Every structure is written in structure tokens, then in C-alpha cells.
Amino acid sequence: MNVQTIMVIGAGQMGSGIAQVCAQAGYKVFLNDLKQEFVERGLGGISKNLSRNVEKGRITAETRDGILANITPSTNLQDAAKVDLVIEAAVENMEIKSKIFAQLDEITPAHTILASNTSSLPITEIAAATKRPEKVIGMHFMNPVPVMKLVEIIRGLATADEVYQAIEDMTKTLEKVPVEVNDAPGFISNRILLPMINEAIYALHEGVATVEAIDEVMKLGMNHPMGPLTLADFIGLDTCLYIMETLHEGFGDDKYRPCPLLRKYVKAGWYGKKSGRGFYVYE
Structure with a gap:
């Protein structure tokens, strides 16, 4: 071929x-x-x-x-x-x-x-x-x-x-x-990445830490090039929600349930960098 x-x-x-x-x-x-x-x-x-x-x-x-x-x-x-x-x-x-x-x-x-x-x-x-x-x-x-x-x-x-x-x-x-x-929901990259991002959103939703603190912990503590909430804004929160819904439906496991805060932001039209606002505000 x-x-x-x-x-x-x-x-x-x-x-x-x-x-x-x-x-x-x-x-x-x-x-x-x-x-x-x-x-x-x-x-x-x-x-x-x-x-x-x-x-x-x-x-x-x-x-x-x-x-x-x-x-x-x-x-x-x-x-x-x-x-x-x-x-x-x-x-x-x-x-x-x-x-x-x-x-x-x-x-x-x-x-x-x-x-x-x-x-x-x-x-x-x-x-x-x-x-x-x-x-x-x-x-x-x-x-x-x-x-x-x-x-x-x-x-x-x-x-x-x-x-x-x-x-x-x-x-x-x-x-x-x-x-x-x-062939499995989310393959490897998103099966691992998106639940991590979703958990970071839950931590924010539950008041465990601020957006900036969550990102700093993952950047400085885990050597990630960007924090999970910055990354979510970069991917697009609507895309993150869609992938989490695909994982939740595909596996039928509540560990993949999208965070309510993620749903709220998407309903508000806060999609991240592409819309000018997500977890951060962009010019």
C-alpha cells in the first residue's frame, strides 16, 4: 500500500x-x-x-x-x-x-x-x-x-x-x-488525561484550592509543562465535556462523571481560550 x-x-x-x-x-x-x-x-x-x-x-x-x-x-x-x-x-x-x-x-x-x-x-x-x-x-x-x-x-x-x-x-x-x-473509549491519551483534568475541576468545585494553586501544584510538583486547568482551557471546555461524556457512556462507570462545574462553564459559553474565557480570562 x-x-x-x-x-x-x-x-x-x-x-x-x-x-x-x-x-x-x-x-x-x-x-x-x-x-x-x-x-x-x-x-x-x-x-x-x-x-x-x-x-x-x-x-x-x-x-x-x-x-x-x-x-x-x-x-x-x-x-x-x-x-x-x-x-x-x-x-x-x-x-x-x-x-x-x-x-x-x-x-x-x-x-x-x-x-x-x-x-x-x-x-x-x-x-x-x-x-x-x-x-x-x-x-x-x-x-x-x-x-x-x-x-x-x-x-x-x-x-x-x-x-x-x-x-x-x-x-x-x-x-x-x-x-x-x-479501540476503547478515549484510547490511551484521553482516557488518562481527561479524568485528571476532570478531577482538577472537582478540586476547584469543592473549594480545595484556587485555579492558580491547582495548576502550580501540577506544574511544580509533577513537572507538567502546564497545569490541568490551563490545559483544559487550551483544549476547549466543550471538548473536555464531550470526551468525559464519551468515557462515561462507554464505560458506564461513575468515575468518569463530568464535574458539574465543567457543565456550568460550557452552558455559560465559557469554552476556554477560543471563547476568551474559561478557568482564566483571555484578551
Whole structure:
């Protein structure tokens, strides 16, 4: 299975980051989204990132232009008929993802691998929307994609060994570190990370310590680069809540019950950094 051309679906922060690292590795990339303005915003972010690298002397202007030339903007899912791999980075919603994968199954050639960047949803269930579950796999990149080395590669129930191997090999060409994970709610990263964040929110909710104190304890005492409440703001409190609900539903265990304070903040529209307010206030 030789991957040369890739479509990334979703030109938001994750999708544009994935498109950038694929283009940097020499792949031809279609960056797809529903509207031209979304694609242009994603391309603008990629261009800004690469120009910053030129200014810092990490790459030349010619290299930047070559990377950008590898990316073709797309608002038509039919462009997937030309690719060897699709990496879906759309909104974290099973109904939407299943619909996209069913469409891709009809559009893409028989050899095309269909991957999802989902952070918590079951790959097996996504694969069930297709007639090629053996060619469906999870590729969970970390944010920000150009910086973070890890990619969790998630096998669905039916994922073929040769498909797993092809994606592991391709991930290495992106200068990322692939880690194999079986299909379970939250995989490994979010199964461990989100309950820690949720517990930090419970500690705040119960008045054990202030936001700043909780973050300082974890930074200085546990050598974490940022505290759990800062990290929650960075991830997005709506995303944190969604993942906790996925874990709670998937395992049926109350240790994954989202903290009421997290629900309150999300209902208030306090999503963290992206909305200007979460556990901290942002300009």
C-alpha cells in the first residue's frame, strides 16, 4: 500500500496542522472543508506557521513555497476519488463522521485507506458506516500537530494488519512517533488525561484550592509543562465535556462523571481560550 496523495477533511486547527505535516513530508494533499472561506483560513494558518519558520531560519522561503504548492484547496468531496489515504478531522460527532465515511466509501478507490483523527469515538463504529471496515483506522494526532510528536494509531475490530503497517510507516515519514492502541473509549491519551483534568475541576468545585494553586501544584510538583486547568482551557471546555461524556457512556462507570462545574462553564459559553474565557480570562 503506497500512499502518495492524501485528502484531509476539516481545515480547522487540527486538519490544517495535519495537512501541513503531510505536505512537508512531500505528499500531495487536498485540504477539504465545507466552505471556501474555511479552507482559505486553514491555508492562511499554514502559511503563517511556515513563514514563522522562515524568519527563524529553520526553513528557506523556497522550501515554504514548495510545501504550500503541495496543498490543493478543496470544497468537493469528489476530489477523494484521486487519493490513497483520507484523514478525517471534522467535528467530534459520531453522526457527522459516519455520514462522511459512508460518502467516502462510495467515492474513493478500493485501495484507499480511511482514517479518522477522532480523539475519543470508537473506530469500529465509524468503520461500520463503510463496506471496507478492514481499511478504516484511527490516526489521533496531538495539538499543535506541527510540534507534537505522538500519533495514536487505533485499530478497529476489523482493521487489517497491512493497513495498520501502511499507516505506521506513513506516520514515521511525517517524523512522528506512532503508538499502537486498541479501540476503547478515549484510547490511551484521553482516557488518562481527561479524568485528571476532570478531577482538577472537582478540586476547584469543592473549594480545595484556587485555579492558580491547582495548576502550580501540577506544574511544580509533577513537572507538567502546564497545569490541568490551563490545559483544559487550551483544549476547549466543550471538548473536555464531550470526551468525559464519551468515557462515561462507554464505560458506564461513575468515575468518569463530568464535574458539574465543567457543565456550568460550557452552558455559560465559557469554552476556554477560543471563547476568551474559561478557568482564566483571555484578551
